[in-house]
Amino acid sequence: MSDKNQRTPLTEAVYYILLSVITPLHGYGIIQKVKEMSDGRLVLAAGTLYGAINNLLAKGWIATAGEDERKKEYIITESGRTVLEKELGRLEELVKNGRDILKG
Amino acid sequence: MRKVEWHFWTLGQYRQEEQWLNKKAEEGWALISAFAVRYEFEPCTPGEYTYKIMFTDYMPGTEGRQNFESFLAENGIEEVGRYHRWAYYRKKNDGTPFELFNSTAEELKHANKIKSLASMVMTIITICLVIELICFLHNPLILLPALIIVATGFAFVAKVHSDCVKLVKELERENRLFE
Numbered sequence: 001m002s003d004k005n006q007r008t009p010l011t012e013a014v015y016y017i018l019l020s021v022i023t024p025l026h027g028y029g030i031i032q033k034v035k036e037m038s039d040g041r042l043v044l045a046a047g048t049l050y051g052a053i054n055n056l057l058a059k060g061w062i063a064t065a066g067e068d069e070r071k072k073e074y075i076i077t078e079s080g081r082t083v084l085e086k087e088l089g090r091l092e093e094l095v096k097n098g099r100d101i102l103k104g
Numbered sequence: 105m106r107k108v109e110w111h112f113w114t115l116g117q118y119r120q121e122e123q124w125l126n127k128k129a130e131e132g133w134a135l136i137s138a139f140a141v142r143y144e145f146e147p148c149t150p151g152e153y154t155y156k157i158m159f160t161d162y163m164p165g166t167e168g169r170q171n172f173e174s175f176l177a178e179n180g181i182e183e184v185g186r187y188h189r190w191a192y193y194r195k196k197n198d199g200t201p202f203e204l205f206n207s208t209a210e211e212l213k214h215a216n217k218i219k220s221l222a223s224m225v226m227t228i229i230t231i232c233l234v235i236e237l238i239c240f241l242h243n244p245l246i247l248l249p250a251l252i253i254v255a256t257g258f259a260f261v262a263k264v265h266s267d268c269v270k271l272v273k274e275l276e277r278e279n280r281l282f283e
Binding site: 011043044047050 | 158172175176178179181200201203204205206207209210214
């Protein structure tokens, strides 16, 4: 995997989409899941989600799952998981340094 | 009882056009079809719908467009008007704001696509105008009407293009503040 493919940071939408398809989900399910995880703060806009899904499929970070063509479900791939873990590490560093300096 | 209104908005003014449509919806007039400068409304409960305009990536009738539309339909978004890649969408108000994009960066990308189209048309019409001018100098009497037509077209496209440039600049300014 080239470095260019693993460039971080991810956008907030992409981060949450990847996180929500750890188990297979369809488009509307992703919106609901992200809304739930973010306590209603982030409601994915349909244009954003559609564009992100297509880009993630093209990158191979997610794949389609299930048979139903009309209601496609998506699932994270190995490389998607790697990207997500790398991003989590970066976010943890940001949060740790912020905490240390502001609250330390 | 339906009503028809005529209004001229250029491509780069789509955000103002959205505001205009949403104000109509708040007043109890829901857009049911739109084509170029013709807008048709029917009565609705005030504030029942929110409208959005999008320059989609797909031509009407293509599989890409169909997939996109069924994806939107799954999310309660309905198409009420279309021409070319341009589309008018509405959603019933459910308490959450209706947006097509989550970030200014994406809105900017969207505006840039519209600007590219306007730039392309601008280039074509400029070439036409230059050719027309050269011909006109050789044969002024016969080519005057044609020159007037092309010059008017040029002025129109120039206005559309400048609105697009203005919109992109505005969004770029906004975008600098966020990741």
